[in-house]
Amino acid sequence: MVATVLRLKLRLLANTMQREVWRVILVVLGALWALSMVPGVVGGARWLAFQPLEVRSSALVVVGTVLLVGWTVIPVLMFGADETVTPRKFAVLGPDPRRLAPALAVAATLSVPALFTGFVCLASMLAWREEGGPTTAFALASGAAAFATCVLASRVVTAFATRLLSTRRARELAGVLGGLVALCAVPVGISLGSLGLEGALERLPGLATALSFTPFGAAWAAPAAAAAGEWAGAFGHLLLAWGFVGAGMLVWVAQVDRLMVDPPSTVGAARRRADAFVGEVGAPGPTTTARLARAVARRALRYWLGDPRYLASLASTLLMPLLIAVLLAVVGLSSVSGAVLVAPLVAGAVGWGRHNDTAFDGTAFWLHVSAGVPGVADRAGRVLALSAWAVPGVVAIAVGGAWLAGRWDVLGASLGLALGLYGAGLGVAMVSSVLLPYPAPRAGDSPFATETGSVGASLVAQLVATLATAVLAAPVVVLFWLTAEGRASLGGVVLAVGALGGVLVLAAGVVLGGRLLDARGAQLLARLT
Amino acid sequence: MRLRGLTKRFGETLAVDRLDLDIPTGTMFGVVGPNGAGKTTTLSMATGLLAPDAGLVEVYGVDLWREPARAKPLLGVLPDGLRVFDRLTGAELISYAGLLRGLPADVVAQRRDDLLAALDLAGAARTLVADFSAGMTKKITLACALVHAPRLLVLDEPFEAVDPVSAGVIRRILAQFVAQGGTVVLSSHVMALVERMCDHVAVIGAGRVLATGSLDEVRAGADLEERFFDLLGARGPEAGLAWLRPS
Numbered sequence: 001m002v003a004t005v006l007r008l009k010l011r012l013l014a015n016t017m018q019r020e021v022w023r024v025i026l027v028v029l030g031a032l033w034a035l036s037m038v039p040g041v042v043g044g045a046r047w048l049a050f051q052p053l054e055v056r057s058s059a060l061v062v063v064g065t066v067l068l069v070g071w072t073v074i075p076v077l078m079f080g081a082d083e084t085v086t087p088r089k090f091a092v093l094g095p096d097p098r099r100l101a102p103a104l105a106v107a108a109t110l111s112v113p114a115l116f117t118g119f120v121c122l123a124s125m126l127a128w129r130e131e132g133g134p135t136t137a138f139a140l141a142s143g144a145a146a147f148a149t150c151v152l153a154s155r156v157v158t159a160f161a162t163r164l165l166s167t168r169r170a171r172e173l174a175g176v177l178g179g180l181v182a183l184c185a186v187p188v189g190i191s192l193g194s195l196g197l198e199g200a201l202e203r204l205p206g207l208a209t210a211l212s213f214t215p216f217g218a219a220w221a222a223p224a225a226a227a228a229g230e231w232a233g234a235f236g237h238l239l240l241a242w243g244f245v246g247a248g249m250l251v252w253v254a255q256v257d258r259l260m261v262d263p264p265s266t267v268g269a270a271r272r273r274a275d276a277f278v279g280e281v282g283a284p285g286p287t288t289t290a291r292l293a294r295a296v297a298r299r300a301l302r303y304w305l306g307d308p309r310y311l312a313s314l315a316s317t318l319l320m321p322l323l324i325a326v327l328l329a330v331v332g333l334s335s336v337s338g339a340v341l342v343a344p345l346v347a348g349a350v351g352w353g354r355h356n357d358t359a360f361d362g363t364a365f366w367l368h369v370s371a372g373v374p375g376v377a378d379r380a381g382r383v384l385a386l387s388a389w390a391v392p393g394v395v396a397i398a399v400g401g402a403w404l405a406g407r408w409d410v411l412g413a414s415l416g417l418a419l420g421l422y423g424a425g426l427g428v429a430m431v432s433s434v435l436l437p438y439p440a441p442r443a444g445d446s447p448f449a450t451e452t453g454s455v456g457a458s459l460v461a462q463l464v465a466t467l468a469t470a471v472l473a474a475p476v477v478v479l480f481w482l483t484a485e486g487r488a489s490l491g492g493v494v495l496a497v498g499a500l501g502g503v504l505v506l507a508a509g510v511v512l513g514g515r516l517l518d519a520r521g522a523q524l525l526a527r528l529t
Numbered sequence: 530m531r532l533r534g535l536t537k538r539f540g541e542t543l544a545v546d547r548l549d550l551d552i553p554t555g556t557m558f559g560v561v562g563p564n565g566a567g568k569t570t571t572l573s574m575a576t577g578l579l580a581p582d583a584g585l586v587e588v589y590g591v592d593l594w595r596e597p598a599r600a601k602p603l604l605g606v607l608p609d610g611l612r613v614f615d616r617l618t619g620a621e622l623i624s625y626a627g628l629l630r631g632l633p634a635d636v637v638a639q640r641r642d643d644l645l646a647a648l649d650l651a652g653a654a655r656t657l658v659a660d661f662s663a664g665m666t667k668k669i670t671l672a673c674a675l676v677h678a679p680r681l682l683v684l685d686e687p688f689e690a691v692d693p694v695s696a697g698v699i700r701r702i703l704a705q706f707v708a709q710g711g712t713v714v715l716s717s718h719v720m721a722l723v724e725r726m727c728d729h730v731a732v733i734g735a736g737r738v739l740a741t742g743s744l745d746e747v748r749a750g751a752d753l754e755e756r757f758f759d760l761l762g763a764r765g766p767e768a769g770l771a772w773l774r775p776s
Contacts, residue, residue, distance in 0.1 A: 274620075274655060275618060275620035275621045275624050275641070275654070275655075276621070277617075277620075277621050277624035277625055277628060277637075278624045278628075278634045278635075278637050278638040278641070288631050291628070291631070292628070292629060292631065295625060295628035295629060296629075299614060299617065299625055302616060302617060302621070303614075303616055306616045306657075307616050361614070362612050363610075363611040363612045364611070364612045364613050364614045364615070366578050366606075366608055366611045367613065367614065367625070367626060367629060367673065368629065369577060369578055370576065370577065370578060370601065370604070370606045370608075371601065371626065371629040371630050371677075372577075372597050372598055372601035372602070373629050442612070443612070443615060443616060443659070522577060522578060522579055522580040523580055525578060525579070526579055526580070
């Protein structure tokens with residue numbers, strides 16, 4: 001079974017690479033990056049070998065934690081980076097999940113990041129080579145456990161996230177949890193920031209001890225204990241590490257078993273409800289365009305509430321700004337706290353995040369083309385649906401951030417920057433989603449699935465959207481920086497420039513995107529198929 | 530509807546090759562052809578869903594690709610192989626289609642209820658289209674094509690996966706529509722159905738029109754299915770699957 005799945009995966013990879021040069025370039029770049037890191041990893045491990053035992057131990061536990069966090073977060077963040085062989089595709093063949101699940105896990109190690117992780121786990125042995133044979137043996141056994149934990153964790157988390165987002169109740173729960181995590185990230189960032197980098201490092205050994213009893217650090221603590229001569233501890237940590245691997249495998253087998261007979265249904269929202277389209281939206285509007293835009297907005301809002309793909313894409317766009325905000329808080333910029341920057345970062349990401357909006361309609365977009373909906377109405381409807389919840393949300397985050405940071409003086413500037421970035425990002429998105437659509441997961445598919453053959457297109461579209469947003473938002477960013485650097489009197493100016501500029505860019509995006517849509521509706525539809 | 534020199538190329542494949550076709554007003558027009566003949570491509574180009582590489586589409590004298598805002602309101606479209614906004618309920622999807630066509634709300638509400646009743650979908654009005662069967666999805670999409678009372682209906686495989694009772698209902702609706710002066714173009718694989726319903730037909734093969742005209746002209750005294758095989762040079766019984774018998 002293992003060999004069959006491996007061969008299948010290699011064949012699929014080869015076929016996609018033949019079809020798409022971009023993927024080859026990406027793999028080669030990834031491999032080059034990994035190779036360039038090899039001397040650093042080996043050097044680091046050798047350097048660690050000359051450090052005191054406690055330093056070695058804490059440092060490796062932190063490395064292991066970062067690796068595992070990466071392996072659990074990134075698969076969710078990057079839509080289906082590795083979904084070439086999924087359990088669901090084997091369902092019709094009816095294989096034994098207890099044989100299929102391990103084979104799928106082994107197949108998952110066939111990627112540049114996985115091979116690199118494997119190398120890091122192996123290289124950690126170098127840090128223990130002076131400690132004698134038994135310790136090296138422990139390092140080898142625990143390195144393998146750490147690697148297996150990473151690979152299994154990514155499988156389990158992806159399957160779990162897909163399932164979690166597929167039922168309505170769970171989706172609400174996920175939304176609440178996500179909100180809580182986001183809210184917690186800020187205070188944690190601030191407290192870390194107040195500790196400073198050195199203060200945080202001082203607390204590391206305590207943290208490492210705690211982590212060494214979790215899947216994050218258990219494997220990495222075993223050789224340290226062996227080197228210290230604590231054989232009981234060494235065996236304990238090693239057993240714990242392999243115990244986590246075993247538990248992960250059991251969970252993965254159960255997940256594969258369930259995925260094959262009971263795929264997550266991706267229709268979660270209330271399945272029966274009255275038609276709310278006529279009445280609310282259909283009320284006579286000032287113009288036909290306004291009426292059509294309201295109809296489109298109502299439809300888009302239905303999708304925001306009832307389609308997990310939207311939530312998944314939102315979650316993945318939000319993770320990055322939140323991480324940046326926390327990092328900024330930790331590094332501790334003198335002039336401005338991370339808490340103040342959360343709202344602008346989130347606003348920019350939410351607006352920019354719709355740069356592939358039309359592709360989420362999929363081929364259902366024919367209804368707009370066939371009805372000859374004016375492009376402006378189509379664009380405006382999408383903007384209305386997003387803004388209905390995103391603008392109040394951003395304002396709330398900005399106020400909350402200013403309150404947490406105790407920087408009411410920069411609230412105006414923060415809000416101005418947020419609105420400016422939102423307008424610029426969404427304005428660009430309204431144009432780029434007409435010009436540069438790339439395949440999105442289809443309604444009903446896993447929100448984490450990615451269409452094969454879309455890597456190049458998605459990279460180009462994301463790059464163009466990012467650059468255009470950055471250029472358009474440059475004035476308000478510069479003004480914000482001046483304010484934060486001490487000219488607090490400029491706060492009002494930033495707010496005015498951000499709000500007005502944002503609205504202007506957004507309006508321009510709607511009009512330009514609408515014109516392009518009028519001219520290229522059918523061509524766009526052909527690319528969504 | 531008039532198609533002149535319609536051409537569409539997908540990479541190496543020439544899907545539709547300088548196709549000319551006239552569909553007289555007030556006819557029930559059947560388009561038949563084998564898989565891959567270019568039926569769906571042709572109908573997509575004729576309804577504004579796929580831009581042709583070359584050629585002209587005229588709907589009641591209006592150039593569809595030059596003046597879409599004037600031509601599209603005249604058309605009701607049921608495409609094949611395209612999805613619908615299936616996170617809406619059946620009723621919502623019809624309302625959405627009606628609103629997108631610019632109809633006032635009260636008219637939309639009235640027609641939505643009439644269509645749901647006529648197509649026997651009233652029980653599914655409050656259910657998400659994603660939970661519909663294939664045939665029900667076909668029917669709700671047909672309702673979307675009818676809601677703005679177009680002059681010309683272009684239906685790609687309207688009877689696929691539809692049960693016999695519903696097919697009968699749809700046939701009566703379409704016949705009534707034609708009797709009142711409307712025009713219907715439909716494609717199908719089922720010869721008997723086309724023979725029974727349509728007064729005009731076109732046989733398409735390899736992206737060209739092989740024969741077109743009134744039903745009697747095309748079948749020329751024979752069965753439509755026989756004519757179809759003649760025109761396409763049909764093959765004999767399948768050889769080479771000698772092993773395919775119950776084991």
